[in-house]
Amino acid sequence: xxxxxxxxxxxVLAAAWYFGVSALLVIAAAVAGCVAAERAFGKASTLxxxxxxxxxxxxxxxxxxxxxxxxxxxxxxxxIALGKSIFGGLGQNVFNPALIGRAFLQAAFPVPIxxxxxxxxxxxxxxxxTFALPFMRANAPDALxxxxxxxxxxxxxxxxxxxxxxxxxTGGSLGETAAIVIALGGAYLAWRGYLNWxxxxxxxxxxxxxxxxxxxxxxxxxxxIFMLFSGGLMLGAVYMATDMVTSPVTNQGRWIFGAGIxxxxxxxxxxxxxxxxxxxxxLLMNAFVPFINKxxxxxxxGTKPRLAGGAT
Numbered sequence: 068x069x070x071x072x073x074x075x076x077x078x079v080l081a082a083a084w085y086f087g088v089s090a091l092l093v094i095a096a097a098v099a100g101c102v103a104a105e106r107a108f109g110k111a112s113t114l115x116x117x118x119x120x121x122x123x124x125x126x127x128x129x130x131x132x133x134x135x136x137x138x139x140x141x142x143x144x145x146x147i148a149l150g151k152s153i154f155g156g157l158g159q160n161v162f163n164p165a166l167i168g169r170a171f172l173q174a175a176f177p178v179p180i181x182x183x184x185x186x187x188x189x190x191x192x193x194x195x196x197t198f199a200l201p202f203m204r205a206n207a208p209d210a211l212x213x214x215x216x217x218x219x220x221x222x223x224x225x226x227x228x229x230x231x232x233x234x235x236x237t238g239g240s241l242g243e244t245a246a247i248v249i250a251l252g253g254a255y256l257a258w259r260g261y262l263n264w265x266x267x268x269x270x271x272x273x274x275x276x277x278x279x280x281x282x283x284x285x286x287x288x289x290x291x292i293f294m295l296f297s298g299g300l301m302l303g304a305v306y307m308a309t310d311m312v313t314s315p316v317t318n319q320g321r322w323i324f325g326a327g328i329x330x331x332x333x334x335x336x337x338x339x340x341x342x343x344x345x346x347x348x349x350l351l352m353n354a355f356v357p358f359i360n361k362x363x364x365x366x367x368x369g370t371k372p373r374l375a376g377g378a379t
Contacts, residue, residue, distance in 0.1 A: 068117030086132035098123030100143025108152035128242025133195020213238035217342035253305035269325025
C-alpha cells in the first residue's frame with residue numbers, strides 16, 4: 068500500500084505546483100478524515116497498512132483546491148465509514164471508498180465541489196474558503212476561478228490545447244492535472260506488479276475507440292485525445308478502477324470491467340447533465356463486479372458447465 072502512496076507523491080506535488088498551499092491543505096484534510104474514521108470503526112492494525120491514507124489521498128485529488136478543509140475531512144470520514152467499514156472493513160467493501168466520499172460531497176455540497184480555482188498565482192495564496200468553519204463562510208477574498216476543459220467543451224463548445232491537458236495547466240480537481248505524471252505513476256505500479264494493467268488498458272482503449280467513432284460521425288463530439296487527457300479519467304483509470312478489492316479477479320473480467328467503465332464515461336460526458344462521468348462510471352461498474360466474477364470464473368478441470376436449473 069505504501070508503494071501506491073509513494074507513486075502518488077509526484078501527483079500531489081504537481082497539484083501543489085498549480086494550486087499552491089490550498090492543494091496540500093485539502094489533501095491533508097481528506098487524509099485526516101479517512102484516518103479518523105479508520106481509527107473509529109476499524110482495527111488499530113489497519114492504520115498501519117496505508118489503505119486509509121490512500122483513500123484520503125485519492126479523495127483529496129478528486130476535489131478542487133478551493134474546497135473548505137472541513138468538507139474534505141467530512142468526505143473522507145464518510146468515505147471510510149460508508150464505503151468500507153459498513154461492509155466489514157478492509158477487503159470487504161463493494162464500492163471504492165474514495166469515490167463514495169466524493170459522491171457524498173457531490174450530493175451535499177454541489178457548489179463548492181464544482182467551483183474550480185484557476186491555476187497559477189503565489190504558492191501561499193488561498194484558493195477559496197480553505198479555513199471556513201463548518202456550515203459557515205470564511206472572509207477569505209474570492210479566488211479567481213476557471214472552467215475545466217470538459218466544462219468549456221460541454222457548455223461553451225471550446226477546446227483546450229493538448230499540451231495544457233498533458234501537463235495539467237488547466238482548471239479542475241487537483242488530480243485532473245498533469246495527466247503525464249499520473250500515467251508515469253501507473254506505469255511504475257504496473258511494472259512493480261501493484262496493479263493489473265488490463266483494467267486501465269481496457270478503459271483507455273474503449274474510451275479512445277468510442278470517442279473516435281463519435282467524432283467520426285459528428286465532429287462536434289471531442290476527439291479521443293481530448294477524452295483521454297481531460298477530466299479525471301487518468302486518475303480514475305490508474306488509481307481507482309484498479310482497486311484490488313472492488314475490481315474483478317479474473318483477467319477476462321478485468322477487460323469487461325474496464326470496457327464498461329470506458330463506455331459509461333463517454334456516454335455520461337457526451338449525453339449526461341454533467342461534463343464529467345468517471346466517478347459514476349466506476350461506482351456503477353463496482354456494483355457489477357460480483358456478477359462479472361461469477362460469469363468469468365474458469366471452470367474447474369474435470370467438471371462440466373452448470374446448466375440452468377442446477378443440472379450439470
